Amino acid sequence: xxxxxxxxxxxxxEENLENITKICGEKTGPFNLSxxxxxxxxxxxxxxxxxxxxxxxxDGTKINVNSWIECANYxxxxxxxxxxxxxxxxxxxxxxxxTVALSVLAYKNIYKKYVKK
Amino acid sequence: xLKNKSILKVLILFIVxxxxxxxxxxxTQQDTIPSLNKESVSFYQSNSCNISLxxxxxxxxxxxxxxxxxxxxxxxxxxxxxxxxxxxxxxxxVFIGFHSLVSIALQTTIWLxxxxxxxxxxxxxxxxxxxxxxSILMLLHLMSESTYYSRYSSNFSIDLNFDNYxxxxxxxxxxxxxxxxxxxxxxxxxxxxxxxPFIVLFQGTFLGMNLNFFVLILMFxxxxxxxxxxxxxxxxxxVLIFLILNxxxxxxxxxxxxxxxxxSSSSSNFLSxxxxxxxxxxxxxxxxxxxxxxTQVNYNLLIKNFILSGFLVVVFGILSSSNILLNRLxxxxxxxxxxxxxxxxxVAGNSWRGFSPSAEMIGEFxxxxxxxxxxxxxxxxxxxxxYEYIFLIFIFYGFFRANNVASLIALxxxxxxxxxxxxxxxxxxxxxxxxxxVSAFLVFGYFILRQNTYSNMGQAIIxxxxxxxxxxxxxxxxxxxxxxxDKANNGxxxxxxxxxxxxKLSSQSNIPFIPNxxxxxxxxxxxxxxxxxxxxxxxxxxxNFQELYFGYGGLNLVNYNFxxxxxxxxxxxPHSSFLSLLVFFGLIGIxxxxxxxxxxxxxxxxxxxxxxxxxxxxxxxxxSDSLLYPPLFIIYFSFLFLLNxxxxxxxx
Numbered sequence: 001x002x003x004x005x006x007x008x009x010x011x012x013x014e015e016n017l018e019n020i021t022k023i024c025g026e027k028t029g030p031f032n033l034s035x036x037x038x039x040x041x042x043x044x045x046x047x048x049x050x051x052x053x054x055x056x057x058x059d060g061t062k063i064n065v066n067s068w069i070e071c072a073n074y075x076x077x078x079x080x081x082x083x084x085x086x087x088x089x090x091x092x093x094x095x096x097x098x099t100v101a102l103s104v105l106a107y108k109n110i111y112k113k114y115v116k117k
Numbered sequence: 118x119l120k121n122k123s124i125l126k127v128l129i130l131f132i133v134x135x136x137x138x139x140x141x142x143x144x145t146q147q148d149t150i151p152s153l154n155k156e157s158v159s160f161y162q163s164n165s166c167n168i169s170l171x172x173x174x175x176x177x178x179x180x181x182x183x184x185x186x187x188x189x190x191x192x193x194x195x196x197x198x199x200x201x202x203x204x205x206x207x208x209x210x211v212f213i214g215f216h217s218l219v220s221i222a223l224q225t226t227i228w229l230x231x232x233x234x235x236x237x238x239x240x241x242x243x244x245x246x247x248x249x250x251x252s253i254l255m256l257l258h259l260m261s262e263s264t265y266y267s268r269y270s271s272n273f274s275i276d277l278n279f280d281n282y283x284x285x286x287x288x289x290x291x292x293x294x295x296x297x298x299x300x301x302x303x304x305x306x307x308x309x310x311x312x313x314p315f316i317v318l319f320q321g322t323f324l325g326m327n328l329n330f331f332v333l334i335l336m337f338x339x340x341x342x343x344x345x346x347x348x349x350x351x352x353x354x355x356v357l358i359f360l361i362l363n364x365x366x367x368x369x370x371x372x373x374x375x376x377x378x379x380x381s382s383s384s385s386n387f388l389s390x391x392x393x394x395x396x397x398x399x400x401x402x403x404x405x406x407x408x409x410x411x412t413q414v415n416y417n418l419l420i421k422n423f424i425l426s427g428f429l430v431v432v433f434g435i436l437s438s439s440n441i442l443l444n445r446l447x448x449x450x451x452x453x454x455x456x457x458x459x460x461x462x463x464v465a466g467n468s469w470r471g472f473s474p475s476a477e478m479i480g481e482f483x484x485x486x487x488x489x490x491x492x493x494x495x496x497x498x499x500x501x502x503x504y505e506y507i508f509l510i511f512i513f514y515g516f517f518r519a520n521n522v523a524s525l526i527a528l529x530x531x532x533x534x535x536x537x538x539x540x541x542x543x544x545x546x547x548x549x550x551x552x553x554x555v556s557a558f559l560v561f562g563y564f565i566l567r568q569n570t571y572s573n574m575g576q577a578i579i580x581x582x583x584x585x586x587x588x589x590x591x592x593x594x595x596x597x598x599x600x601x602x603d604k605a606n607n608g609x610x611x612x613x614x615x616x617x618x619x620x621k622l623s624s625q626s627n628i629p630f631i632p633n634x635x636x637x638x639x640x641x642x643x644x645x646x647x648x649x650x651x652x653x654x655x656x657x658x659x660x661n662f663q664e665l666y667f668g669y670g671g672l673n674l675v676n677y678n679f680x681x682x683x684x685x686x687x688x689x690x691p692h693s694s695f696l697s698l699l700v701f702f703g704l705i706g707i708x709x710x711x712x713x714x715x716x717x718x719x720x721x722x723x724x725x726x727x728x729x730x731x732x733x734x735x736x737x738x739x740x741s742d743s744l745l746y747p748p749l750f751i752i753y754f755s756f757l758f759l760l761n762x763x764x765x766x767x768x769x
Contacts (some may be wrong), residue, residue, distance in 0.1 A: 022264050025371045028684060049687045051373065053268060054190055054201070054212075062165070064203050064212070081190065081267060089193040090272060091282040093218055097289045 024071035031069040044070040055079040137197035138170040161202040166195035188212040189325025220324035237304040252291040261388030264371040269325040306410040314426035322379035322454040329379035339399030364663040372675040375688040376455040376474040385675035394671035408758040428508035431515040434471025468520035480521025527736040575636030581652020598623040612659035650692035668703035694744035727760035
């Protein structure tokens with residue numbers, strides 16, 4: 001039973017490895033996620049060389065992780081680096097910039113050509 | 118009219134610097150915000166992106182006790198607000214939200230306003246095609262380093278569809294940046310060279326991005342004049358890039374570039390190698406263009422600006438180390454790729470880097486200021502004002518604290534050589550003095566290394582390298598390198614480069630009484646304290662035949678770091694700019710670099726100021742990574758092109 005669980009974990013981890021690497025970066029040491037398992041008392045040690053990564057869960061909660069193994073553990077638990085947001089602020093920003101660009105173009109082409117003359 | 122324009126610029130500068138921190142500031146709500154402690158931390162955590170930085174500071178008079186970090190992975194409205202507070206053992210980390218799109222806009226505005234204070238020359242036509250090409254190149258960069266940007270930007274996506282406003286926004290932002298670079302910088306190209314020293318102060322790295330503002334400017338100029346100048350260099354470079362792209366390389370998604378942010382690839386794939394290699398070529402073209410546009414170089418002005426810049430770098434370094442909040446704000450406004458030292462005391466290796474990401478690099482910069490000032494003063498061509506002598510005292514303080522002994526020795530040696538060459542007319546006495554100085558250095562070196570034998574010193578690099586390569590420790594302690602190589606396939610991780618130099622060093626066909634070049638290199642490395650670092654380099658540098666000749670690609674340290682199974686914590690740099698060039702462009706690249714330098718130095722040996730400056734920098738590049746930082750890279754190539762400039766200064 002324990003062996004089956006280990007195989008399951010291995011398959012799960014391999015499937016998630018790409019996602020983990022994408023969010024947490026390349027693995028930098030001999031870490032083993034299966035050792036952590038579901039142990040609620042497991043204490044993650046901070047890695048001073050690791051840039052803090054902010055992770056979000058589907059319910060909106062967030063957490064800052066301080067080591068690769070901590071990050072990998074949370075990502076395998078369904079956490080993600082992307083904020084679940086209902087508003088697309090980049091869309092606003094894009095339209096704002098577009099308006100500015102069009103205004104500048106209008107000023108340069110219309111005002112300078114006709115009004116100034 | 119001019120005065121009004123300047124007032125308007127200062128006003129915009131003032132607004133841009135202070136506005137973000139008042140985002141959503143509400144003076145009536147101040148009483149509801151508690152001061153930060155263990156009990157109230159949950160209040161801040163549950164009010165993420167609701168409290169402006171000003172509100173936070175006004176409610177926390179002990180703000181100096183906390184650690185501050187910028188967080189780019191936030192929504193745009195979170196800019197300038199407290200995103201999250203994390204309790205740690207000795208206090209709290211305050212994360213300040215700052216979206217990268219906003220930071221590009223804000224930082225570009227500040228730096229372009231500063232550039233706009235330089236008097237404009239002839240107005241030139243806007244080049245829309247180059248603006249478009251540069252923006253497309255930036256998109257290419259985003260796509261090539263998607264793992265890096267997905268970590269630092271919320272909503273990051275490189276999907277090419279009409280709903281991807283993230284990509285549209287970046288594209289439009291870069292169009293704007295490129296347009297304003299053309300509008301503001303092109304008309305000032307004849308004077309830009311004089312402001313070159315300030316690149317050490319305004320480092321130009323965009324917050325949360327792996328891009329540098331000055332790199333963008335130079336790429337823009339490079340694009341403009343790519344087909345007109347440096348045809349041989351460009352042709353060779355393009356062929357080399359083609360060859361690099363055609364070699365099979367392992368791909369890596371993410372590499373932590375740490376203090377090289379803005380000037381190094383964070384992943385290794387076809388697009389990233391193409392982007393960074395092409396960038397380097399364009400940057401060099403851009404530098405060449407700026408130098409060639411300056412008709413008559415006023416070296417006095419250039420040196421005075423070097424002194425002013427050096428002074429400001431020291432002052433801002435001291436200010437940054439005195440206040441944690443200033444430290445972080447300077448990080449944003451000056452575009453630093455690494456935060457300044459957080460205290461005035463020296464830490465690792467008894468060196469203090471102050472405002473710079475590297476103590477080694479800033480030591481070289483201070484040494485360069487002293488060298489060019491000294492050469493000019495000796496030749497009676499510059500009169501310094503009293504305050505400039507005070508500035509030099511500050512620079513000396515920075516130089517002393519940077520603890521760059523190699524720079525100091527190079528500086529003293531060149532100054533002594535210059536004095537002997539110019540002031541001792543009697544040739545015999547001159548030769549006698551040279552012999553005395555060289556002998557003094559040799560005796561000095563002997564007393565440093567006398568406890569060791571030549572044989573041991575000659576093996577220092579390979580010994581350090583093999584220590585990391587999981588080889589038989591008994592054989593290593595006996596220095597039985599041939600047996601180590603014989604057993605090399607049994608679980609050891611000897612890199613191809615380490616294997617090569619170990620074979621060459623222990624070869625039976627070595628000619629008696631003629632020193633082995635690798636043994637000499639090893640002894641020299643001990644003199645300059647590089648035996649361990651270069652041992653690590655050779656242990657990690659594991660190229661195949663093609664990679665050895667053509668390299669891994671411009672600014673690509675990813676394959677060098679990951680193509681082997683030796684894992685070391687942190688960013689492992691080659692600790693020699695020549696070795697970095699070997700990694701980037703292989704033997705062909707480094708041969709081209711060395712040949713070009715020797716040729717230009719020989720051809721222009723009468724341009725004394727640039728000649729000695731280049732020699733000084735080259736000596737330092739042997740043991741430092743300075744070319745990996747944009748300021749020294751740009752200064753180095755500017756000086757190299759100034760050296761070759763016909764109107765440059767020569768001996769009197």
